[in-house]
Amino acid sequence: MTEVTKRILVTGGTGLVGRAIQKVVADGEGQPDEEWIFVSSRDADLTSSSETKALFERHKPTHVIHLAAMVGGLFKNIRSNLDFWRTNIHINDNVLHSAHESGVQKVVSCLSTCIFPDKTTYPIDETMIHNGPPHSSNFGYSYAKRMIDVQNRGYSEQHGRRFTAVIPTNVFGPHDNFNIEDGHVLPGLIHKVYLAKQSGSALTVWGTGKPRRQFIYSLDLARLFIWVLREYDEVEPIILSVGEEDEVSIREAAEAIAEAMEFRGELVFDTTKSDGQFKKTASNAKLRRYLPGFQFTPFRKGEMGSLQETPGVLPCAISVVHPFWMRNEGGETLAHVAQGAGGFPHPWKYARSGWMGHGAIPVSWEVSPCMVVG
Ligand SMILES: NC(=O)c1ccc[n+]([C@@H]2O[C@H](COP(=O)([O-])OP(=O)(O)OC[C@H]3O[C@@H](n4cnc5c(N)ncnc54)[C@H](OP(=O)(O)O)[C@@H]3O)[C@@H](O)[C@H]2O)c1
Numbered sequence: 274m275t276e277v278t279k280r281i282l283v284t285g286g287t288g289l290v291g292r293a294i295q296k297v298v299a300d301g302e303g304q305p306d307e308e309w310i311f312v313s314s315r316d317a318d319l320t321s322s323s324e325t326k327a328l329f330e331r332h333k334p335t336h337v338i339h340l341a342a343m344v345g346g347l348f349k350n351i352r353s354n355l356d357f358w359r360t361n362i363h364i365n366d367n368v369l370h371s372a373h374e375s376g377v378q379k380v381v382s383c384l385s386t387c388i389f390p391d392k393t394t395y396p397i398d399e400t401m402i403h404n405g406p407p408h409s410s411n412f413g414y415s416y417a418k419r420m421i422d423v424q425n426r427g428y429s430e431q432h433g434r435r436f437t438a439v440i441p442t443n444v445f446g447p448h449d450n451f452n453i454e455d456g457h458v459l460p461g462l463i464h465k466v467y468l469a470k471q472s473g474s475a476l477t478v479w480g481t482g483k484p485r486r487q488f489i490y491s492l493d494l495a496r497l498f499i500w501v502l503r504e505y506d507e508v509e510p511i512i513l514s515v516g517e518e519d520e521v522s523i524r525e526a527a528e529a530i531a532e533a534m535e536f537r538g539e540l541v542f543d544t545t546k547s548d549g550q551f552k553k554t555a556s557n558a559k560l561r562r563y564l565p566g567f568q569f570t571p572f573r574k575g576e577m578g579s580l581q582e583t584p585g586v587l588p589c590a591i592s593v594v595h596p597f598w599m600r601n602e603g604g605e606t607l608a609h610v611a612q613g614a615g616g617f618p619h620p621w622k623y624a625r626s627g628w629m630g631h632g633a634i635p636v637s638w639e640v641s642p643c644m645v646v647g
Contacts, residue, residue, distance in 0.1 A: 275305035281502070282332050284319060284368055285340030286311025290383070290441075292448040293491035294338065294498055302499055310334065314341070320360055325367035329375045338498060339368050339382040343414070347549040348479075349455040350411035358413035362420065369424050373434055381501050382438040384422065384510055386487070386555045388415035396517050396556035399440065399510050408550040422510060429508045438510040439501055442555055445572075446491025459488065462527050466534045475539040476531060479546035482524030487514050487555060490570040500564065514557045515569045529572070 285291045291311055298309050310332050317328035319341050343360040350357060365382070372380045389397045390405030402422055407415035421438050428434035443457060450456035451464045462478065469476045497513045505511060521529075527540060560567070 277306055277308045279304075279307045279336055280332065280334045281307055281309050281336045281338065282329075282334035283309065283311045283338045283340060284364075285313070285342060287313035287448075288340060288344070289444055289446060289449050289491055290494060290498075291340050293446055293495035297492060297495040297499065302496065319367050320363040322363075322367045322370075325371045326374075329371040329377075333375065334372075335378050336502060337368070337372050337377050337380040338502060339365070339372075339380055341368070342383070342418075345414075345450075345455050346457045346461060347410055347547060350414055351547065354411070354413035356413070357411070358417050361414060361417035365417065365421050365424065369421070369428065369436060372436070373428055373432060378435065379502065380425075380434075380436040381498065381505075382421045382425070382436070384418045384438050384440045385414075386440055386442045386512065386514065386553045387411060387550065388418045388440075389553055389555075391550055395552070395554045397512075397553060398556045399512055399559060402440075402510070410547060410549050425508055425510075435506070435508070437501070437505065437508050439498065440510050440512045440514075440555070441494050442487040442489050442512075442514040442553075444491050444494055445488050448491075458486070458523060459526060459530070462530050463534070466530055466536045469538055470534065470536050473538070475541045476527065476536060477541045477543050478523060478527045479543050480523060480548040481544050482527065482540075482542045483522055484548045484550065485520045485522050485552040485554065486526070487517075487520045488526070488572050489513065489515055490572070493567075493569050497560075497564075497567070505563070511559055511563075512555045512557055513560060514555045515572070516557055517554050519569070519572065520552070520554055521572065526572075 283291055283294060286295065295311055303309060312328065317324040319325050341364055343357050369380065369382070386397065388407055389401060391408040392405055393401060402419055406412070425436040425438060428436045443459070445459045449460040451460040453461050453464050466476055494513055501511065531540065
């Protein structure tokens with residue numbers, strides 16, 4: 274039997290990205306000399322230095338993928354910039370310092386393309402993180418994330434540590450946050466299309482629909498995270514993104530989701546709502562130098578057909594429209610839902626993953642913990 278030489282602790286292991294890494298590891302990407310440990314806030318509140326230290330003492334990781342963060346969409350950021358700053362600064366400092374003190378060999382943390390300067394030239398690359406203020410809507414989250422890069426350089430220079438970070442664009446996939454007020458744009462739109470279909474009303478998209486975004490499928494990101502952990506040796510961060518040519522406008526994203534969910538109603542743009550940063554087009558040239566052949570799962574409208582065959586958030590949402598029943602991982606029935614019952618059943622709130630079916634035929638699906646209406 275192969276001896277385990279790498280103990281990989283994944284903070285934020287129950288979130289959108291953490292769940293994707295769990296799936297990719299379980300589906301065969303894990304190696305025999307690796308033990309993967311996925312933790313959430315139930316295992317330790319990482320804003321607490323003592324709980325973080327105890328977590329590291331308990332698991333004795335050799336490697337860390339650090340995902341845990343206070344995360345949210347545009348409108349949650351606008352409301353809570355101070356909370357984003359304080360929570361994330363505490364989490365990041367506790368995790369990086371505990372990793373240093375316990376002799377962790379490598380840490381890969383997670384930044385985001387939304388932390389880049391607002392006024393900038395395009396495409397944005399890894400060298401430009403600190404070149405100017407971020408967009409005012411999410412300055413708390415952005416500055417806290419930028420400080421991870423500062424700390425990585427410090428731990429490298431002063432202590433020779435291999436602490437680095439990746440910079441993903443907007444992520445989508447199973448286990449996303451479907452809350453309309455607080456979640457990210459795609460799951461929010463999916464939820465709104467679901468409600469608009471139920472009530473026969475128009476689909477109201479917040480903002481002008483003109484801002485542009487690059488979206489990365491969470492399972493693609495998971496594979497890239499594992500590559501960075503094993504192969505990428507720089508302290509400087511690396512952007513993990515689809516190409517510049519794959520950027521889509523919010524209008525195009527809304528139209529694609531409406532089409533995939535067979536919504537035939539009107540699209541209305543509520544221009545009283547903020548657009549956030551207009552665009553943050555990122556270059557994946559550095560990633561392409563390392564991995565020229567990496568295939569991304571496509572998002573574009575013309576490829577929605579193939580997306581519907583892929584287990585991901587969009588086909589999930591389509592399955593959601595007429596569920597008859599759902600069960601948890603143990604096979605226990607959590608809810609029976611008549612077609613058109615008018616809203617998500619509350620037990621969904623408590624289900625972290627499971628399966629559900631149309632009549633007797635189960636469809637492959639996992640339930641998002643955040644898929645709650647109201
Ligand atoms: N989603 C995106 O579009 C996107 C884009 C770029 C970068 N990122 C970055 O990717 C990383 C993962 O994001 P995500 O979308 O997967 O987030 P998510 O779905 O909101 O999950 C957040 C994770 O962090 C954990 N967590 C939050 N506060 C914690 C605390 N005080 N102590 C311990 N654990 C805590 C949560 O645990 P519980 O389940 O127990 O709450 C959960 O596992 C984050 O660093 C984020 O900044 C995300």
